[in-house]
Amino acid sequence: MHARTHITAVTNQKGGVGKTATALNVAGALAEAGQNVLLIDLDPQGHLTDGLGIEQAPAGENTANLYRALVGEFTGSLADLIAPHSAPAGRLDLVPNTIEMFMAVRELDKQRAREQRLARLLSPVRGVYDHVLIDAPPSLDILTDNALAAADGVLIPVQAEDSSLKALRLLLPQIASVDADLRDKPLQLHGLIVSLLRRPATKLAESVIAEFEQLEGLPILGTVPLGVIVGEAWRSGRTVVDYAPDSEHAQAYRTIAKVLTEAGR
Ligand SMILES: Nc1ncnc2c1ncn2[C@@H]1O[C@H](COP(=O)(O)OP(=O)(O)OP(=O)(O)O)[C@@H](O)[C@H]1O
Ligand SMILES: [Mg+2]
Known part of the structure; x- marks a missing residue:
């Protein structure tokens, strides 16, 4: 039994910025450190x-x-939705996708308490897992609202491009509005993860990163360089810390995992 469960939403409505890679590999690093x-x-x-x-x-x-x-059509135990995945130290379990998720936005939009569905569904995990990480879709829709309403904190993967700065100008007000309308306590903004960074960084990338650094209350928690290891691990169904434990990518994900471990205390 764990005293606290920390739920983290990994969100950005911009597509292809590394949300899923972050969720997967930070979770892998947490599990490697013995967390469930x-x-x-x-x-x-x-x-x-x-x-x-x-x-x-x-x-x-x-x-x-x-x-x-x-x-609301399945009202049984959350445990029935969970698929286990082997991890070397802690537990790394998943509530998997189903093809029917494509109907979720349309159906949820018709329902009452539509933003709180995931929060309710996850209430039994409090005290069972150390961490829950939610991989949100690339849209500011009802699913993202559900992630933001269910979480304690948020990780925001970004790329060092102007389009990511623009995306933040939409995402941050959305988070503020969920805080105002749907939550008792404001979400903890853990920070940004600069993902898929090409090296050497271009002048443009460096200037975008400098702008990220100016954002108050939104620290850069880590930088994950572009590297084939991330895709190779993904294709083999393993996390980066498991597939390439000595890589700098594994190290970057471990650093981000430590931030969540601290936040979960
Ligand atoms: N550091 C990296 N180096 C190389 N490839 C990466 C890295 N991070 C992610 N990728 C790859 O880049 C693609 C986009 O990453 P990912 O799927 O994590 O982004 P996303 O924000 O979840 O995308 P979507 O918005 O479609 O959900 C994926 O194919 C992923 O394997
Ligand atoms: Mg994704």
């Missing part, structure tokens, strides 16, 4: 499920899957 971690694949694309080499949950009426649970 539950990942939630909230993105209908199902990339997180693929990245762990886990099959999608079955579809159809009366099945236990994340979609049916979010829309």
